[in-house]
Amino acid sequence: MKARIENLLNEISAMTAQVPDEVEQLRLKYLSKKGQVSVLFDEFRNVPAEQKKEIGQLLNHLKNAAQDKIESLKSAFEGKEDVPSQMMDFSRPVDHMEPGTRHPLSIVRNEIVRIFGQIGYTVAVGPEIEDDWHNFSALNFPPEHPARDMQDTFFIATDPEILLRTHTSSVQIRTMETMPPPIRKIFPGRVFRNEAISARAHCIFHQVEGLYVDHNVSFMDLKQTLLYFAREMFGEHTEIRLRPSFFPFTEPSGELDVSCNICGGKGCNICKYTGWVEILGCGMVDPAVLDNCGIDSKIYTGFAFGMGIERITLLKYQVKDLRLFFENDLRFLRQFTGTI
Numbered sequence: 001m002k003a004r005i006e007n008l009l010n011e012i013s014a015m016t017a018q019v020p021d022e023v024e025q026l027r028l029k030y031l032s033k034k035g036q037v038s039v040l041f042d043e044f045r046n047v048p049a050e051q052k053k054e055i056g057q058l059l060n061h062l063k064n065a066a067q068d069k070i071e072s073l074k075s076a077f078e079g080k081e082d083v084p085s086q087m088m089d090f091s092r093p094v095d096h097m098e099p100g101t102r103h104p105l106s107i108v109r110n111e112i113v114r115i116f117g118q119i120g121y122t123v124a125v126g127p128e129i130e131d132d133w134h135n136f137s138a139l140n141f142p143p144e145h146p147a148r149d150m151q152d153t154f155f156i157a158t159d160p161e162i163l164l165r166t167h168t169s170s171v172q173i174r175t176m177e178t179m180p181p182p183i184r185k186i187f188p189g190r191v192f193r194n195e196a197i198s199a200r201a202h203c204i205f206h207q208v209e210g211l212y213v214d215h216n217v218s219f220m221d222l223k224q225t226l227l228y229f230a231r232e233m234f235g236e237h238t239e240i241r242l243r244p245s246f247f248p249f250t251e252p253s254g255e256l257d258v259s260c261n262i263c264g265g266k267g268c269n270i271c272k273y274t275g276w277v278e279i280l281g282c283g284m285v286d287p288a289v290l291d292n293c294g295i296d297s298k299i300y301t302g303f304a305f306g307m308g309i310e311r312i313t314l315l316k317y318q319v320k321d322l323r324l325f326f327e328n329d330l331r332f333l334r335q336f337t338g339t340i
């Protein structure tokens with residue numbers, strides 16, 4: 001018995017394994033129910049009483065040595081990705097992997113960034129949780145302006161000074177406060193309004209804001225920039241028209257319509273038979289807003305514009321219900337295969 005224990009001990013201490021499978025074979029050979037170590041344990045009951053103590057200790061020592069060795073061989077393979085090539089089955093079919101597609105809103109956002117990037121605009125971002133100054137006050141919203149009403153704005157807890165930004169115009173302010181002109185930036189981001197969710201409105205949506213501040217920036221520059229954008233986005237035959245409007249932070253202000261890309265201007269239910277669809281708000285930055293940000297309005301002028309990414313995407317892809325953008329139904333999302 002003693003000699004057999006001794007032999008097994010030597011065998012076990014010399015054990016090696018090339019691949020994880022061999023470790024398992026060794027475990028079975030020595031430690032399974034019919035394994036060589038277990039067999040010795042079975043024979044232990046025949047050992048004469050006076051030797052039981054000594055043999056018992058040797059057997060326990062053997063079992064521990066075998067277990068330790070198996071564990072150390074096993075751990076040598078853990079975390080090792082290099083399986084020897086003879087263990088690989090190159091003919092096995094690969095696991096089926098669904099190729100992803102970009103979300104339509106990301107495709108359109110990236111396209112807007114690309115279009116303005118070509119004429120020198122770079123991207124800046126700001127926080128989604130804003131203070132009253134950057135979202136409203138610095139943008140010339142008088143204290144009683146209805147957009148501050150609880151119906152539109154999500155306030156954080158009970159502090160009326162802290163809110164979820166209702167537009168990306170807040171990032172205009174942050175940029176002008178920190179960057180001297182010339183400024184040529186676009187600001188994509190998520191915005192929040194306390195609106196009932198429907199086919200045409202959501203409480204979370206996305207905007208891209210643009211801002212250009214320099215010497216002698218005029219309304220003509222604004223119009224030309226928007227014409228360039230509309231044709232890049234909707235096609236070279238797209239026409240634009242500007243209608244007068246009002247925003248507290250721009251003077252004068254306008255809304256931009258593009259000729260309906262669905263009916264080509266002839267009239268359809270998307271453009272409500274007018275031939276035109278509104279895509280953004282814009283205007284010359286109000287001098288008071290420049291001054292609020294420490295930019296001298298006697299030296300500099302600027303224009304700004306802001307558009308909803310959902311709206312542009314609805315038009316571009318003729319999607320009828322913007323809730324589809326947020327439901328993440330793969331059957332819907334798979335239809336969009338933008339390259340950027």
Ligand code: DAH
Pocket residue numbers: 166167168169209210247250280281282283303304305306307
């Ligand atoms: N902030 C406006 C909105 O959310 C959009 C807008 C209009 C942005 C005119 C502008 C602008 O920069 O000049 O409805």
